[in-house]
Amino acid sequence: MIEVKNLRKQFGPKLAVDGISFTVAKGEVLGFLGPNGAGKSTTMRMLTGFLTPTDGSVKIGTHDMALAPVAAKSLIGYLPENAPSYPDMTVSGFLRFAAEIRGLSGSERDIAVDRSMDYCFLKPVRHQTIDTLSKGFRHRTCFAQALLHDPEVLVLDEPTDGLDPNQKYEARNLIKRLGETKAVIFSTHILEEVDAACSRVIIIDRGRIVANDTPANLKKKTPNGKLEDLFRQMTVSDTGTKHS
Amino acid sequence: MNRNVANTMIIAKRELAGYFTSPVAYVFLIIFLLLTGLFTFMIGRMFERNEASLDAFFMWHPWLYLFLVPSVGMRLWSEERRQGTLELLMTLPITQWQAIVGKFIASWAFLALALVLTCPLVFTVEYLGSPDYGAVVSGYIGSLMLAGAYLAITCFTSSLTRNQVISFVLSVTICLIMILAGWPPVTDFVRGVAPSLVEFVTAFSVMTHFEGFQKGVIDSRDFLFFASVITFSLFGTSLMLRSLRA
Incomplete structure (x- = not known):
């Protein structure tokens, strides 16, 4: 349902998104992970047709966002940041x-x-x-x-941000349920949410995809099976320090 | 109904309702009516003129609108930008033009309502004598076009910034320049410096083009002038919004 090809976005001298490609099928819930400023929101804004990509293409269903924006947008439900x-x-x-x-x-x-x-x-x-x-x-x-x-496609930018723990729980369940019949992509930096709701995870860092797999497979890549460690290994925080 | 028209109307309906859910609409309407009354009777001396015409009413409109119209339009896009609803609006299945035209039409309709509420003045001149209704109607049409031109300019300035105050100040300045280009002290000055430029400068003035309407003459060139200011400004708004999303 969502097909993103080689998406790039340049803001002046800054390359916010640097060649991202992925697809999301119906019945899938894709978790979009990354530190602040990694390009999550920018990617979602291009996905939903708010921002025009510098390069690359977005296809929603059979509609190309650049060529048929109204038709593409009508298939999307979008919760902006x-x-x-x-x-x-x-x-x-x-x-x-x-x-x-x-x-x-x-x-x-x-x-x-x-x-x-x-x-x-x-x-x-x-x-x-x-x-x-x-x-x-x-x-x-x-x-x-x-x-x-x-909508057939749901794009949710930090859907659980600002909710209390009960509401977060409800929201996650709702996302999971909606994901059974729709293509859902949601961004978060809360790792437990990935476990709770996603069928697949993409981790992005400085505008690039550094991991794209199921939560279970990603966990196998770390010695103690914790997503948090993997996240810290693969990404750089905005203070510029690489964690180890 | 055509989807284009339908979407534009849905946007317009929301925008217009927005004026009335806050005190803005009522405050504006009352101030507008008070000020038109004050200018027409106290300063324009309508009764002392001994004529059944609305000249004393329409002659103030370019100046009154100078502050009142930007105050109506200043939030149009600034507020969408500040609240972040611009992102919501631009990801709904509508075109950018539908949103721009819808919002513009709503504010213009609101100004038209304010103008309609001045109808007691028409009854007054009817009571005083037999007014030239051609001049009354053309005066109202001209006034509406003038308001539309100021409003479109404000629409553009509000797309430039998320700050309503900046949007207001910018549009007042642009509208003032468009008044002054046809204001006698300025045109006299231009005549003194470069006589050949007088016609060029006054061609850009709302005063020059509003004059005909007041006299009861609807000249297609005057009409076209206001229509092109509106089109041009809305086009500028569209470019600005596009650049925000680039």
Whole structure:
């Protein structure tokens, strides 16, 4: 469903993403791991058509993002980093707006909004304006927006960021469940999440893929079977020190 | 309905509703009506003119709009950038133009509403005598075009920055330059320095092009002037947004 070929992104002199290629099939949950500044968000922004790649291509389903952006985008549900939404709108108003943009109207729209609110436990705050909500609710409102049209592809940039442990647990279960029928890619720097939800892991460092395997296989590569050690071995922190 | 139109309207609907969920809309409408009243009657001396026309009303519009229109439009793109919702908007299955036009239309419709609310003035001149309704209608059309031109400029400046204040100041400055290019003290100065340039400079002024509308003349060139300022500014907005995503 997602096919990324040799993706590169240059910001001025800085090469943020340096030739990344991977595919995600339906029924797969791909965990996107990497230290801060490794190029995770930039990759996801190119994947969803927000940023134009310097080089390389993105294909969603049968649609090329550069050639048919609207068709490609209609297959994606996207939760951007920091979960932006319109603070002066109510939760249900915001979701109705997003559903309409997705081409849903009338009762179809209301059913979709209702279902998304159920998924994300938003029913109690549906009539509240978003700026009165706690961070967790705001985050889930944006998450709900990504699920409205029952997309075939889900791109989630740090979906569990800012959630409390209970909410994190719920979110992981939701991702796992959604991954049974969709192609899901989500970024995180919480390693236990990879174990809990992913069928495959990509570790990126300084814009390049340094590992692409199942969590079980990756664990075998370390002497004590801990993903954390592998992560530290393979990546450089933004303070510039290589861990050993 | 055509998907293009439908998407533009969905964007416009959300944007327009946004004005009314905050006090912004009400504060703006009240201030707008107070100021037009003040300028028309106190400074324009509409009653002392002894004529049933809205000249005393329309003549202030280029100056009134100078501050009021940027205050309506300054948040259009700045706020999307600051809140990060730009990313959301640009990854929804719509084109960039649908978003730009939708947001522009919403704000323009809001300004049109403010203008409609000045209709008691029309009743006043009707009561005073028999006004030239051609001039009244063309005055309103001209005023709406003028507001649209200022608004499009503000739309562009708001795409340049995530800061609403900067967006406001920039658009006031650009609009002011477009007023001054046709303001007698400035045109007299230009005439003194380089007489051949006078026509060139005044051609860029909103004053020159708004004048005809006030007199009841809808000249296609004046209409075209405002329409091209709008098109040009929205095109600039599109380029700016594209460069943000490059």
